[in-house]
Amino acid sequence: xAQMNMKEAIRDxxxxxxxxxxNVLIFGEDVGNVGGVFRVTEGLQKDFGEDRVFDxxxxxxxxxxxxxxxxxxxxxxxxxxxxIGFIFEALDQIVIQAARLRWRSGGxxxxxxxxxxxxxxxVKAAELHTDSLEGLIAQSPGIKVVxxxxxxxxxxxxxxxxxxxxxxxxMEHLNLYHAFRAEVPEGEYTVExxxxxxxxxxxxxxxxxxxxxxxxxxxxAEQLEKEGIQVEVIDLRTVSPIDIDTVMESVKKTxxxxxxxxxxxxxxxxxxxxxxxxxxxxxxxxxxxxxxxGPDTVYPYAQIEDTWLPNPARIIAGVKKVLxx
Amino acid sequence: xxxxxxxxYTEDVEALSVLSPDGEVINKDKMPTLTDDQLKEIMYRMVxxxxxxxxxxxxxxxxxxxxxxxxxxxxxxxxxxxxxLEKEDFVCPGYRDIPQLVWHGLPLxxxxxxxxxxxxxxxxxxxxxxxxxxxxxxxxxxxxxxIAMGFKLKKQKSVAITYTGDGGSSEGDFYEGLNFxxxxxLPVIFFVxxxxxxxxxxxxxxxxxxxxxxxxxxxxxxxxxxxxxxxFAVIRAVQEAxxxxxxxxxxxxxxxxxxxxxxxxxxDDASKYRSKEEExxxxxxDPIARLAKYLEKKGLWTEEDTLRVREEAKATVNEQxxxxxxTEKMTISGLIDTMFEVTPKHLEEQKADFx
Numbered sequence: 001x002a003q004m005n006m007k008e009a010i011r012d013x014x015x016x017x018x019x020x021x022x023n024v025l026i027f028g029e030d031v032g033n034v035g036g037v038f039r040v041t042e043g044l045q046k047d048f049g050e051d052r053v054f055d056x057x058x059x060x061x062x063x064x065x066x067x068x069x070x071x072x073x074x075x076x077x078x079x080x081x082x083x084i085g086f087i088f089e090a091l092d093q094i095v096i097q098a099a100r101l102r103w104r105s106g107g108x109x110x111x112x113x114x115x116x117x118x119x120x121x122x123v124k125a126a127e128l129h130t131d132s133l134e135g136l137i138a139q140s141p142g143i144k145v146v147x148x149x150x151x152x153x154x155x156x157x158x159x160x161x162x163x164x165x166x167x168x169x170x171m172e173h174l175n176l177y178h179a180f181r182a183e184v185p186e187g188e189y190t191v192e193x194x195x196x197x198x199x200x201x202x203x204x205x206x207x208x209x210x211x212x213x214x215x216x217x218x219x220x221a222e223q224l225e226k227e228g229i230q231v232e233v234i235d236l237r238t239v240s241p242i243d244i245d246t247v248m249e250s251v252k253k254t255x256x257x258x259x260x261x262x263x264x265x266x267x268x269x270x271x272x273x274x275x276x277x278x279x280x281x282x283x284x285x286x287x288x289x290x291x292x293x294g295p296d297t298v299y300p301y302a303q304i305e306d307t308w309l310p311n312p313a314r315i316i317a318g319v320k321k322v323l324x325x
Numbered sequence: 326x327x328x329x330x331x332x333x334y335t336e337d338v339e340a341l342s343v344l345s346p347d348g349e350v351i352n353k354d355k356m357p358t359l360t361d362d363q364l365k366e367i368m369y370r371m372v373x374x375x376x377x378x379x380x381x382x383x384x385x386x387x388x389x390x391x392x393x394x395x396x397x398x399x400x401x402x403x404x405x406x407x408x409x410l411e412k413e414d415f416v417c418p419g420y421r422d423i424p425q426l427v428w429h430g431l432p433l434x435x436x437x438x439x440x441x442x443x444x445x446x447x448x449x450x451x452x453x454x455x456x457x458x459x460x461x462x463x464x465x466x467x468x469x470x471x472i473a474m475g476f477k478l479k480k481q482k483s484v485a486i487t488y489t490g491d492g493g494s495s496e497g498d499f500y501e502g503l504n505f506x507x508x509x510x511l512p513v514i515f516f517v518x519x520x521x522x523x524x525x526x527x528x529x530x531x532x533x534x535x536x537x538x539x540x541x542x543x544x545x546x547x548x549x550x551x552x553x554x555x556x557f558a559v560i561r562a563v564q565e566a567x568x569x570x571x572x573x574x575x576x577x578x579x580x581x582x583x584x585x586x587x588x589x590x591x592x593d594d595a596s597k598y599r600s601k602e603e604e605x606x607x608x609x610x611d612p613i614a615r616l617a618k619y620l621e622k623k624g625l626w627t628e629e630d631t632l633r634v635r636e637e638a639k640a641t642v643n644e645q646x647x648x649x650x651x652t653e654k655m656t657i658s659g660l661i662d663t664m665f666e667v668t669p670k671h672l673e674e675q676k677a678d679f680x
Contacts, residue, residue, distance in 0.1 A: 025478075051478060056505070056508075057501075057504055057505060057508050059497075059501040059504065059505070061467065061497060061498055061501055062467050062470065062498070062501035062502060062504070062505045064467070065464065065466070065467020065468055065470065065471060065498065065501075065502070066467060066470055066471040066474060066505060067471065068467070068468050068471055069417075069467065069468040069469065069470060069471015069472040069473070069474065069475060069485075070471045070472075070474060070475050070478075071471075072456070072468065072471070072472055072475070073471070073472055073474075073475025073476070073478075073479070074475070075475060075478070092461055092464055092498075093464065093467065096461060096464070097461070097464055097468070102663055102664065102665070102666070103444070103660075103663045103664055104447050104457050105447045105448060105449060105456075105457055106444045106445055106447050106448035106663055107448070107663050108447070108448050108449050109449075109456075110666065141664055142664050142665065164666075165666040166665045166666055194669060194670075241669040241670070241671050241672070242671070244671065245670075276671075
């Protein structure tokens with residue numbers, strides 16, 4: 001089995017699907033000739049030609065609208081939005097056009113589109129390159145939101161997203177592209193959308209999280225283990241829809257929960273997870289569910305982003321607070 | 326020191342005109358080739374659409390239709406542009422462009438259902454190549470661009486046509502669509518019905534450009550202006566644009582200057598922003614009266630024909646609105662099932678809240 005970092009795994013997923021299905025297309029700003037600003041699509045234009053992997057003019061709304069039109073024509077577009085903050089320019093096409101197409105046509109048309117975009121903090125990037133906007137998209141009916149935390153999941157989730165007949169917003173954490181290598185099977189396999197993964201078992205507290213924060217949570221859990229505290233870590237992998245069944249199984253076991261996200265605290269995925277826990281089984285809880293998240297500010301400039309982002313120390317303090325309730 | 330030679334296009338573009346207001350062909354070179362049957366069919370569609378529009382306004386007042394944007398005055402642009410297409414060509418409409426959908430194959434009762442807020446209105450029948458009416462101004466311009474790219478990739482010699490208005494030509498999506506279509510040489514027709522008003526805002530306050538056709542220059546595609554009350558000019562322009570698209574020559578922008586005789590919608594009052602004099606001047610240019618004069622001279626149409634088509638249209642509208650009214654009401658459960666191909670568990674569970 002090959003060792004790949006997350007970037008290579010994502011590229012491999014696209015290569016597998018370009019090979020398998022002639023309707024798969026990749027386009028966006030700078031994705032063709034050089035393979036994107038992060039080189040995620042490097043080499044794909046050379047291997048699959050300019051009709052299937054191509055650079056577009058610089059206009060995000062048009063990238064989204066092109067994807068919708070091509071989807072109507074039976075293609076399966078993978079549209080890259082160069083940086084997360086640029087989705088605002090394409091928001092109408094993503095959440096109003098692509099996400100509503102099946103509904104608007106009563107099922108006649110669909111938008112089998114993957115919108116790929118890098119996001120996530122800790123890389124000293126410019127403004128609007130790092131925001132965690134998953135909550136914004138997750139609030140929109142008709143589109144799924146997927147955030148992988150490791151190379152294996154990234155490839156399997158992306159293949160599943162490309163094959164999905166509805167639009168998927170696929171967010172790739174910048175700090176995970178080169179973070180580590182892991183075994184990734186060759187060829188095709190899928191990781192089911194909407195299925196969470198228990199990445200670490202524990203009996204005292206559950207941390208529900210996704211993306212880079214899965215690793216931050218595991219770090220905190222490893223430190224807490226030395227103190228005899230057993231933390232279970234759940235990687236949601238898909239933040240819309242949320243796999244509440246896997247979360248509830250864990251809640252029933254630990255009775256204490258923290259939801260950890262890199263995004264600002266309010267009205268986001270963490271809030272939704274807590275609301276669903278509340279609906280599904282508040283009586284299983286021995287303590288209020290805590291949110292550990294960024295503060296409700298604009299994502300900060302590089303100088304203080306390390307303080308802004310949740311870290312193991314804040315998680316450990318949170319776990320103790322929940323245990324001591 | 327010499328000045329940079331800035332250039333502003335201060336001259337308006339001359340509009341293509343084929344049929345004079347008194348029904349004479351004044352530009353034989355540009356007269357589209359149409360058989361007598363086709364000429365009668367065009368006239369039939371225009372009278373039919375005008376009658377349906379009259380009825381729709383009344384149905385709206387009676388509460389039997391919901392949102393409805395009247396079309397009277399724009400029959401030449403709507404019916405002429407659609408008539409110039411093939412069935413395989415794809416129509417991406419704005420919210421007012423219901424006649425193009427209907428004449429491209431959408432059953433009238435479905436158009437009424439759309440107005441009544443029923444999802445079946447958007448369930449386009451197989452083989453009818455149209456998108457649903459777009460509410461976001463200009464979003465459909467980009468869909469047409471993508472659909473045109475699909476034709477190009479499939480090597481299918483069809484074109485996409487998309488409609489917007491003078492207001493829509495100010496949208497970012499308009500410029501992005503023109504630029505993409507120019508860059509990729511896509512078989513798409515950007516058809517702007519310049520009816521003089523974006524709801525209440527007059528064209529003079531919309532842009533400093535002398536014409537919308539000028540806006541093609543920046544995208545590197547041809548732009549033409551046509552008299553939008555002259556159905557032959559409209560058909561000719563769209564035929565040529567479609568021909569260019571089919572031949573791999575790329576996109577075309579067409580500005581058709583027209584007028585909506587009625588207000589923007591049933592809840593708009595045009596007297597607040599237009600004068601009676603202006604409305605009177607445009608009524609003189611009525612595209613149906615103009616074509617009728619031409620056809621009457623050729624012995625192809627009489628006043629009796631108009632009356633006959635009106636009666637036929639009224640009967641059809643009555644029957645189709647009844648069909649719309651008798652269509653089973655939507656359900657929340659049915660609505661939920663149209664969000665995704667496979668309804669996710671959490672959404673499936675939400676059905677229970679409405680049972």
